[in-house]
Amino acid sequence: xxxxxxxxxxxxKLWSEGLSASQIAAQLGGVSRNAVIGKVHRLKLSGRGRSxxxxxxxxxxxxxxxxxxxVSRAATAARHVTTSIGATALQTQFDAEPVARxxxxxxxxxxxxxxxxxxxxELTERTCKWPNGDPLSEDFxxxxxxxxxxxxxxxxxxxxxxxPASERRRSR
DNA sequence: CCCTGATTCGC
DNA sequence: GCGAATCAGG
Numbered sequence: 637x638x639x640x641x642x643x644x645x646x647x648x649k650l651w652s653e654g655l656s657a658s659q660i661a662a663q664l665g666g667v668s669r670n671a672v673i674g675k676v677h678r679l680k681l682s683g684r685g686r687s688x689x690x691x692x693x694x695x696x697x698x699x700x701x702x703x704x705x706x707v708s709r710a711a712t713a714a715r716h717v718t719t720s721i722g723a724t725a726l727q728t729q730f731d732a733e734p735v736a737r738x739x740x741x742x743x744x745x746x747x748x749x750x751x752x753x754x755x756x757x758e759l760t761e762r763t764c765k766w767p768n769g770d771p772l773s774e775d776f777x778x779x780x781x782x783x784x785x786x787x788x789x790x791x792x793x794x795x796x797x798x799x800p801a802s803e804r805r806r807s808r
Numbered sequence: 809c810c811c812t813g814a815t816t817c818g819c
Numbered sequence: 820g821c822g823a824a825t826c827a828g829g
Contacts, residue, residue, distance in 0.1 A: 638821095674823090675821080677815080678821080
């Protein structure tokens with residue numbers, strides 16, 4: 637995969653929206669998160685809302701290795717990303733969602749890969765059972781992407797459902 | 809162990 | 820320019 641203008645543009649967009657490198661990589665497809673990070677740096681797009689601020693590293697010069705530790709914590713502006721998930725299900729008696737009965741507030745931004753439009757009957761043990769939309773509506777469907785062996789959701793919805801990433805610390 | 813971004817460096 | 824390997828950290 638090469639970095640076409642369109643792909644770079646999408647990268648810029650998603651990065652500015654606060655998505656993680658791995659998430660962006662998943663969206664772009666055909667690239668690793670390292671590739672995304674590398675590209676971000678080349679584009680000089682680093683420094684975003686938060687995450688791992690640059691502690692001014694200096695390693696790996698050449699096998700020699702000079703272990704040097706410098707800690708500098710720079711506080712940056714808070715980032716606000718508002719992404720609503722299919723929490724509309726709350727309104728109904730529908731209660732098959734751990735997330736739904738959670739608290740809707742802090743949900744982090746998560747972008748699902750593709751989201752197939754699957755109907756209930758089309759779900760199998762291997763399909764993500766994350767619901768999208770209002771169950772009472774006709775456009776209600778399930779994510780349907782490959783679910784992890786450890787749960788009913790795909791990798792991405794799993795992190796929405798359980799422990800919203802390691803960034804939620806500043807959520808509330 | 810999962811994840812995050814940052815940096816280096818061979819290609 | 821690219822990105823895997825590596826590093827540092829949560």
